[in-house]
Amino acid sequence: MYETIAFYLFSALTIGLFLITVMSKNVLYAMTSLAAGMVLISGFFFILGADFLGVVQLIVYVGAIMALYSFAMMFFDATRDIKERNTNSALVFALGGLSALVLVLMFAAPIYSENIKALYPMHESIGNAQDVGIVLFTKYLVPFEVAAVMLLVAMIAGIILAGKKMDQSLTEDLSADDEILTTKDAK
Amino acid sequence: METTLAENLPQVTAAGVIIKAIIILAVISAIAGFGTYIERKVLAFMQRRLGPMHVGPYGLLQIAADGIKLFTKEDIIPQNANKLIFAIAPAITAATAFIALAAVPVFPDFTIPEWVPLLGGTFVPSIASDNNVGILFVLGMMAAGLYGPLLAGMAQANKWGIIGAARTAIQFLSYEVVTGLSILAPIMIVGSLSFVDFNNYQQGGIENWLIWKQPVAFVLFLIAGFAETNRTPFDLLEHEAEVVSGYATEYSGMRWGMFFIGEYANMITISVIAAIVFLGGYAAESMFGWLFIMLKIAFFFFLMLWVRAAWPHVRPDQLMWLCWKVLMPIAVINVLITAIVMMV
Numbered sequence: 001m002y003e004t005i006a007f008y009l010f011s012a013l014t015i016g017l018f019l020i021t022v023m024s025k026n027v028l029y030a031m032t033s034l035a036a037g038m039v040l041i042s043g044f045f046f047i048l049g050a051d052f053l054g055v056v057q058l059i060v061y062v063g064a065i066m067a068l069y070s071f072a073m074m075f076f077d078a079t080r081d082i083k084e085r086n087t088n089s090a091l092v093f094a095l096g097g098l099s100a101l102v103l104v105l106m107f108a109a110p111i112y113s114e115n116i117k118a119l120y121p122m123h124e125s126i127g128n129a130q131d132v133g134i135v136l137f138t139k140y141l142v143p144f145e146v147a148a149v150m151l152l153v154a155m156i157a158g159i160i161l162a163g164k165k166m167d168q169s170l171t172e173d174l175s176a177d178d179e180i181l182t183t184k185d186a187k
Numbered sequence: 188m189e190t191t192l193a194e195n196l197p198q199v200t201a202a203g204v205i206i207k208a209i210i211i212l213a214v215i216s217a218i219a220g221f222g223t224y225i226e227r228k229v230l231a232f233m234q235r236r237l238g239p240m241h242v243g244p245y246g247l248l249q250i251a252a253d254g255i256k257l258f259t260k261e262d263i264i265p266q267n268a269n270k271l272i273f274a275i276a277p278a279i280t281a282a283t284a285f286i287a288l289a290a291v292p293v294f295p296d297f298t299i300p301e302w303v304p305l306l307g308g309t310f311v312p313s314i315a316s317d318n319n320v321g322i323l324f325v326l327g328m329m330a331a332g333l334y335g336p337l338l339a340g341m342a343q344a345n346k347w348g349i350i351g352a353a354r355t356a357i358q359f360l361s362y363e364v365v366t367g368l369s370i371l372a373p374i375m376i377v378g379s380l381s382f383v384d385f386n387n388y389q390q391g392g393i394e395n396w397l398i399w400k401q402p403v404a405f406v407l408f409l410i411a412g413f414a415e416t417n418r419t420p421f422d423l424l425e426h427e428a429e430v431v432s433g434y435a436t437e438y439s440g441m442r443w444g445m446f447f448i449g450e451y452a453n454m455i456t457i458s459v460i461a462a463i464v465f466l467g468g469y470a471a472e473s474m475f476g477w478l479f480i481m482l483k484i485a486f487f488f489f490l491m492l493w494v495r496a497a498w499p500h501v502r503p504d505q506l507m508w509l510c511w512k513v514l515m516p517i518a519v520i521n522v523l524i525t526a527i528v529m530m531v
Contacts, residue, residue, distance in 0.1 A: 002201070028272050028342060035334055051320045052380075058327035062334075063363060070337055070356045074349075128319060129380055 003047050010043045025081040031073060035066050052128040200309060206299075207315045211288050219451035220250045226492050233496035260440035265343055268437065272342035277442040280335030280449035287328035288452060289315040291459045292382055292469065314382070321382045322374065325460060326366060329415060329453060333359050335446065336424050340434035351433025354423045357503050361510035362414035362421075368518035369407035372525040373397050373464050386468035398465040403521045405465045407514055412457040414506065417450060419495040423503050458487035
């Protein structure tokens with residue numbers, strides 16, 4: 001009974017929060033509701049008994065990804081509303097049709113899902129994390145390693161793009177001040 | 188590793204968990220209030236002062252005076268601030284700090300005596316939510332707690348607040364990697380993410396404590412923990428000499444108090460993690476195990492105050508340099524060596 005209540009509570013809250021994310025004109029509201037929605041999604045994993053995935057959702061989305069969002073937020077005045085210009089009606093039409101289709105599929109899914117069986121069911125005796133690990137390093141080893149290599153490539157690219165003047169300290173090195181001043185003068 | 192102890196214990200009921208949650212809330216809030224008194228006294232003695240002396244014997248009632256002041260102070264919301272987010276932000280800090288405590292064993296488990304009306308015979312567990320990924324859950328929840336300072340700083344339409352929020356993001360990106368990598372080595376040795384397994388692994392005397400096997404990880408975790416709880420030398424978010432009060436500049440009254448309680452609850456959480464993961468935890472079979480873990484937690488709490496009295500605070504770029512160029516490589520090497528030793 002608790003699980004049913006929790007499920008409907010989390011569902012309503014998640015949908016509501018993500019609606020705010022999409023609809024709100026205020027950047028701060030959008031970011032806050034996005035983060036809160038991510039936290040609540042981890043609740044679904046906990047309800048399903050997938051503790052490990054729930055915690056990973058919490059750490060990855062709430063911690064790492066939202067930190068990146070917050071860096072982007074620093075470029076805005078967070079207390080003001082943003083003027084949106086949505087003139088492309090064809091795009092709105094297409095997106096509306098797509099979301100209607102997705103809704104129909106979502107409500108039709110429970111009828112189909114009766115036939116779905118878990119390929120790698122959890123073992124009660126060993127922990128959640130071990131189960132995930134065994135599947136990751138046997139059945140899904142290649143996708144896992146490819147994802148790791150891709151992340152490594154992205155990381156190296158990021159370091160090369162950002163690391164042009166890494167040795168130079170902006171606070172200690174006086175020549176950095178001169179450089180900032182000359183660029184200001186040029187403007 | 189099997190948890191044999193869990194089978195001998197009575198059934199955990201919803202009522203027991205709720206009682207436990209109320210106990211955690213009440214006691215940790217009270218300790219957080221008392222912590223301010225301890226902090227002022229310890230700092231005072233280290234600086235050859237007396238500290239609070241006037242309210243009550245040895246200033247003991249200073250907590251009550253501070254509490255009355257906090258509760259009755261006018262609650263100001265700045266005119267141009269984003270009022271909703273401004274109001275929510277302190278609650279995020281306080282709530283996540285206490286949610287993190289849900290997966291941590293605090294206080295012994297006990298059964299309420301039968302003669303108590305209504306609740307008699309209810310078993311109150313030592314961990315409110317005993318899931319098998321306890322450590323990750325606590326660290327993730329504490330990371331989520333940083334949304335409090337971040338949103339508070341950006342919602343208040345104040346330049347010091349914005350700087351505080353930016354520093355929150357910087358601090359988060361700096362310490363998070365070190366925390367994860369430093370605690371990874373003990374997790375590899377024990378082979379579990381559950382606090383109970385960590386405790387059971389280190390039973391049987393001081394020589395079994397993980398601190399002797401993982402001294403590097405212990406030091407790294409402590410440093411990262413200081414950054415995680417915004418303690419000196421890493422109190423960049425609210426350092427008075429630089430950014431007035433950082434993210435808390437515009438806050439007053441109870442909203443500021445909630446930031447405060449959240450910070451102290453996080454200090455206690457980090458102390459509990461350090462005590463259980465590295466210093467042997469609680470000895471479940473002996474009577475005095477719970478006394479010992481209280482002493483260990485108190486020691487880490489004292490250590491935080493001690494460091495605050497002894498060390499100056501660092502600049503944000505120094506924190507980033509320290510975390511990314513010094514601590515992270517050491518942590519990676521530590522994990523590698525641990526893995527090699529375990530394989531051989």
